[in-house]
Amino acid sequence: MTSTASPQSILDKPYVLDLFAGPGGLDVAGHVLDIPSLGIEWDKSACLTRYAAGLDTLHADVSAVRRDAFESLPPEINVLAGGPPCQTYSVAGKGAGRQALDEVKKYIERLTAGDSDKAVDKDLSNLSDPRTAMVLEPLRYAIQATRSPNRDGRPYDVIVLEQVPAVIALWEHYATVLKETGLPDGTKYDVAVGVLSTETFGVPQTRSRAVLIARRAGLGLPSLPRATHRTYEAKAWNRQSEQDTDQARQPTLDEEPQVADDSDLLPWRSMGDALEDSVGAHPGRATPFLVRSNYGSSGIPGRRGVRTDRQPATTVTGRISRFVVFEHLDENIVREGARFSMNEAGMLQSFPPDYPWSGTAQAQQVGNAVPPVFGTHLLSAALGLPTPDADVLRKPWQAATESQQAKLRNHGCGASDACTDRCPRPETQSPPRSTTPPTIGGPRRPAALVSRRSSSL
Template structure:
């Protein structure tokens, strides 16, 4: 259930350890809430983005840090967070993780009953896809904290996890064992679990995430964050457009308002709302426009989703740079325009304007990240903080100075300018490259808005 009660901070000095930190979605959320964080990330390019953004980072493999360098982590850390790799659980992947759900549940039970790391590691090596085991790392970190002399064997006070909806069954199993069995040292947690829609928290895209929030017993029962914005209803939107099309004067797409809602919630944020106005280095994007996604809708590869600037974006993935944007020349003619820049793609993911995307595979970095605005709501609910302001991350991001970047990289990689032997090997850090975004508009064959809109389905 979502929280409706007044919020009271449960920790005096929260300090977040962000596993699988990516380019910094959850860390940016912590920054907005004045909460320090340390992120562990294996991908070199994502780390370059983090250094440029001024985020404290370890360029390392999460499992290796747990095994070999856990004692070097700041003992003040009291919040564990993370979004393990989702490729094997995502509906877009081959499904090795979904097939292994029952097997992974058994590993969760073995970990909480105190089975040795060596025995578990040996058995995990038989999994079809080793990334499937990454979903166990947050639990293994929670257990390791209770065995760490550097922490005086003190458990984490709060755990915050997010993943694709397919992982909800594992989060529910996490919740059961954390409540009933607890960790091997006896530490138990109160837990809230659910699937949330990011547009209901002000993110200008539709994206569903499985969420777990746990608090150590005695710190109060956690609740999932209360929605602040209306949910996007694709069927209702399409019905309104069909009704409008039957009127004597057909309104253009940008004139069709979002579905009415009788609640006190704010309207969901549209792509146009996020991108229309100039801010920082973003020049503003002319509206109205239509966007055709590069991937199939509802699991149908032959179907391409089309949305207008008055709607939230479809889920932002590593293919965001391939989305085709059509600009209105007049009411009935479109032309293919400039595709989304990385700055725009980041804004649709709710990163602040001017976030310093760096390295290669930048679209993949954007798509893999936790939407920062969503992250502010997760952390606020977990820590008993007030509901974040709707515009909390709409100001341009201030990047690190060169000296700050060098200092962060010295800490994260061991050298101010280069990776070192302690960093993950280069051959293990090459996520699929995305097609570079187009920077100049291409005039194509005039197209009818109705022809594009007719390709939408009620599943968008």
């Protein structure tokens, strides 16, 4: 599986260290760009998925590797990437991170001023949620690289970070400090920061991410990736749908509402475009269909959004397995159909078909991942590579053989068939699960369909 991009880069041999690597979104992006990567991931099931996918992995805690095993990392790594845990910053969380933004900014300043790890760790222990401090790990890795005998103190050349939009204030502070103060050894970076929408890069879902791309001073000014697809505008879609209802006709695929001044861009990808055709083990999903999600509903059924197969999916989260799919049989009959399989959920995240989701909590793995197509654009922009091909990840993924998985697992866990004492403890592997089962609606028509029957399908 290769990209149409040229192998030329601002670096002779880019090699990515992917912190908080999850099931492999950014590593899959690196794979199709022919860029090697090593991912560090603490969740056992996500590691099982990574091994099955053939991705080089360390089953370990990011902080523990930095403290105790940094010198064991390949010294040729020159690109640092990561998406720290977002629960405390996400609008879906309790907001501990958002409340601690100013405090975390002070830790950024202390670290770049050269404060000792011991002193910083002691004070970080006072944070109400320890996951909030994870957003500092990329900076701490960057500093550690300059102190590493194994690297001869050589800093990372490129840094690529992504998180939920609420973290943009921290990325902006990162940028200011990296440009003006630099790391304790004096290394400075040129930085680009912004919030990007994944559907504008060909991902078949609407998802916003705060992004930071940094290059070591002297390697050229970085820029954020340029959109290749049009922005999905919900209001424009709704206006067009209402107009179509008045005219008693259905829009064709060529008539999807788009932003008028984006005519040089490709149309955003819809769920139907991603799932309709048979590919690999995916049998194809009959269209038209509708999806009722509970994302952003706060558990209130009346707030659940409904989208058709002609629209991008709502943000894919760990709740993707709860999304209710309705099949439209004719203009009067809508019935509840099969919910999204993990293969389909992954495809809505832009993972290739047949990606080998493994272990437990697979929906959570899908929801937590970096959309791989988005990742190809981030890495390409960071390294000065050409814009990736729009269809670069639409071919089925070739899973690793048993012998390849055994080799990867031996490297990642210390044994070819099991975890070892060096792996994180099993009780820390998964977030606590809800004891309340999800409410599953019956096969009735969502209220939102009644007034838009002819225009939405």
